[in-house]
Structure formats: structure tokens, C-alpha cells
Amino acid sequence: MRRIYKLLALLAVMTLFAAACTSDSDTDTADEPAAAAAADTTEAASDATEVTLTQSDCDKTYHVITHGDSGTFWSVVEVAVADAAEAVGCDVVYFGANNDAQAQSQAIEGAIADGSDGIAISLADPAGLEAAARAVVAAGIPLYTLNSGVNNYKDLGAVTHIGQTEIVAGNGAGERFNALGATHVLCARQEQANIGLEERCQGLAETFDGQVTSEFVGLDANPDEQEQTIASILTADSSIDAVLGVGPNLPLRALDAAESAGRTLHIGGFDLSSDLISAIEAGDIAFTVDQQQYLQGYIPVILMHLQATNQNTAGGGLPILTGPGFVTPDNAAEVAALVSEGTR
Known part of the structure; x- marks a missing residue:
């Protein structure tokens, strides 16, 4: 699924980034389209689709291109991408390839052709995406990996990986x-x-x-x-x-x-x-x-924007870990409300 988020407000980016990274109980409320995407579903989307939302005058465009299917897990990532787009006030294109490495590679190649200012990708199929990932770096575009790719991001030249081991x-x-x-x-x-x-x-x-x-x-x-x-x-x-x-x-x-x-x-x-x-x-x-997938959608957008606008990089050559944490009968009630809001 491909979504372009262009939102008006340029918020206090570092404050929001710190909040997202230090709390397991963030309750950021997404806008209605994003919240609808986060509805509790157990079935994956059958095909990638495109939706465009245009409201901002920011001159940067970032891409988050995953193997996601817009189901239970990936809908939360999409909410996070939309929230991060609001934080930085720039275009963020989200594409979920529904586990199709060829479609994901084509979306990466399209982002390169569009002159993206930063591309974040998941590497569920490293062999299938290697050529496209290396093309990002060869084009001089900062590359980040999220969710899958902790073993491959350095070799591909990515700045860092956001996810769990x-x-x-x-x-x-x-x-x-x-x-x-x-x-x-x-x-x-x-x-x-x-x-x-x-x-x-x-x-x-x-x-x-x-x-x-x-x-x-x-x-x-x-x-x-x-x-x-x-x-x-x-x-x-x-x-x-x-x-x-x-x-x-x-x-x-x-x-x-x-x-x-x-x-x-x-x-x-x-x-x-x-x-x-x-x-x-x-x-x-x-x-x-x-593994706190909200952070996997939110953090790459913030990092790409900071690198594009302030030459900041994070990770120091190491991955930025978002997990693992554990939900058990002891803490399930505290997490349940956040799941229903689409941020966990």
C-alpha cells in the first residue's frame, strides 16, 4: 500500500522523538484516516494500493517502503509514519508491498527516480532487495532499514537499522x-x-x-x-x-x-x-x-529529516533497538487501550 502524507504543522521534532523513544505508553492520537488504517484486522490486504494526501509546502520528500500488508501489525507502522510526517511537516510516501520483493524493489527504484531525500526499507527478503538497496546508496540518498535487516544494513551502506534483534x-x-x-x-x-x-x-x-x-x-x-x-x-x-x-x-x-x-x-x-x-x-x-512497531515507523522518518536538514545521524554504526518487550497477563490491561488506539 502506498500513501503520501503531507501535513501542515511543523512540530517540535526532537521533543516528539524523545517521547516516542522513552515511553512504552505513548498515546499519540492519529488523524481519522490514519486511525482507520489501524483498525484491528487479522487479514492482509491482497494488493498494494496508492492514496495521496497533499497539504504541505515542505520541499523534502521521504519514502518508507516495506513488505507490509496493512494488517494488524503494519497498520500501526502506517499510523506512526503519518504521525512522524506531521511532526516534520514534509511529504512522506509509504508503500507496503504485501510480501512481494519485486514490487518493493520497483517502489524503491521509483523513489530514487523521484529524487527522494531519504529512503527507509524493510529487508524481509535481503537477496531480493539487495540491488535496489545498493542503488539507493549509489544515488547518494540516505538509506535506513526497519523491522527486518539488522544483519544486512551495514553491508548495504544504510545509516542504521531500527527494529529488534x-x-x-x-x-x-x-x-x-x-x-x-x-x-x-x-x-x-x-x-x-x-x-x-x-x-x-x-x-x-x-x-x-x-x-x-x-x-x-x-x-x-x-x-x-x-x-x-x-x-x-x-x-x-x-x-x-x-x-x-x-x-x-x-x-x-x-x-x-x-x-x-x-x-x-x-x-x-x-x-x-x-x-x-x-x-x-x-x-x-x-x-x-x-517489538514496538510504532517506533519502527516513527523513528526512521524523524532520522531521515534530521539528516536531510541538520546533517544529524544516529546509531553510531549500531542498530537502534525497539524490542523485545513482553506482554503477559501482568501488564496486558495497560497495553490493551493503546492497541485499540492504533499506536501499539
Whole structure:
């Protein structure tokens, strides 16, 4: 999905940046179009689309080009991009490629041709995006990576990466399953070629004391397929007593699959949705790993603007980490209201 945010107010950028980076409970309210994009959905958009909002006279244009699908996770990133656009008062073009590396590469190439002042990209498929990413740097345009890309951003010449270290996040999940007493975890993935999701399962295996089985179980756009695939795996292997869904929808599919298979499981997840938080509050799901995707959309825009207008860079050659944090029954109620507002 492609959106261009041009907004009038040039706000106190550094104040907003500091607030976004130091608090887990920011309650920035998006405008109505952005809030609508953040509605709690569990199904991905089927195709990339374009929307243009034009109101500002700023002479800078920044691009945020991801593999996102405008579903539960990425709608929050879009809200953050819109909020950051308001903060800097400049054009920000958002494009979500719906897990299509070719479409994402073409959008990056288009941003270069448009003379972008800064390009931030996710690297779910590093091999598929390498040529386009290197073309950004060759064109003299500052490159940032977000969400996926912590292992590749330096080699590609990006200024910094904004996201979490996926292996470390998986490590934390493994430790929590150990505490729950699990012995065999199914690590369920919703994308086949996303290195970040594979690293979450790898990190789980590094710290979990029992057995880990990693499987692609279907796309988020096909929740029935996900549930049926997980149920089939559970039926085929009675030793599986836990499921880690490496996204916000799969834990819910695992919960339904466990019921249909007549099984009781320890279930953990990644990222946030109102349904997932409700299940955690009810005690049906043990935890979710929170990478705070709002920051992944907000911070790159602020950093690109500061570099373009004040020659500031951040990170010092290291990634800027937005996680992992954990949402459990102990703090789920505090996070729930923010999820409903579209900022968590």
C-alpha cells in the first residue's frame, strides 16, 4: 500500500522523538484516516494500493517502503509514519508491498527516480532487495532499514537499522517456554521467505531446553488454512505441547487449532493486536513478544529529516533497538487501550 502524507504543522521534532523513544505508553492520537488504517484486522490486504494526501509546502520528500500488508501489525507502522510526517511537516510516501520483493524493489527504484531525500526499507527478503538497496546508496540518498535487516544494513551502506534483534527476541521466548514447563514447541511461521521470522525460531531453539519444530503454516491472509495446518501438525505429533506463533495472528489460530484437536497447549506470540491482548488477559495465551512497531515507523522518518536538514545521524554504526518487550497477563490491561488506539 502506498500513501503520501503531507501535513501542515511543523512540530517540535526532537521533543516528539524523545517521547516516542522513552515511553512504552505513548498515546499519540492519529488523524481519522490514519486511525482507520489501524483498525484491528487479522487479514492482509491482497494488493498494494496508492492514496495521496497533499497539504504541505515542505520541499523534502521521504519514502518508507516495506513488505507490509496493512494488517494488524503494519497498520500501526502506517499510523506512526503519518504521525512522524506531521511532526516534520514534509511529504512522506509509504508503500507496503504485501510480501512481494519485486514490487518493493520497483517502489524503491521509483523513489530514487523521484529524487527522494531519504529512503527507509524493510529487508524481509535481503537477496531480493539487495540491488535496489545498493542503488539507493549509489544515488547518494540516505538509506535506513526497519523491522527486518539488522544483519544486512551495514553491508548495504544504510545509516542504521531500527527494529529488534530477532534472535534475541526468540531467545526470550525460549526462556519463557522453559519457565512454563513446555517440552516440544511448534514454531509456526506466516511467511516462507522472511529471514526475520526464521531467526525468531532459531533464537527460540537456542534457549529452549526441549525440541523445536519450525514450520510455515500459511499466510495471514488465509486464517482458515493456518488453523487447519496447525491442527494437522498437532494431530500428527502428540508430543507438541506448545506453539510459538511468530506474528500476532498465529497465536489465535493456534488457540483455535488446539481446541479443534482436543489439545491443551502453552501458546506464545509476537507483536500485538486487540484480540491477542484479550486472549492474554483471559489467560488463554501466555505471552507475546512486543517489538514496538510504532517506533519502527516513527523513528526512521524523524532520522531521515534530521539528516536531510541538520546533517544529524544516529546509531553510531549500531542498530537502534525497539524490542523485545513482553506482554503477559501482568501488564496486558495497560497495553490493551493503546492497541485499540492504533499506536501499539
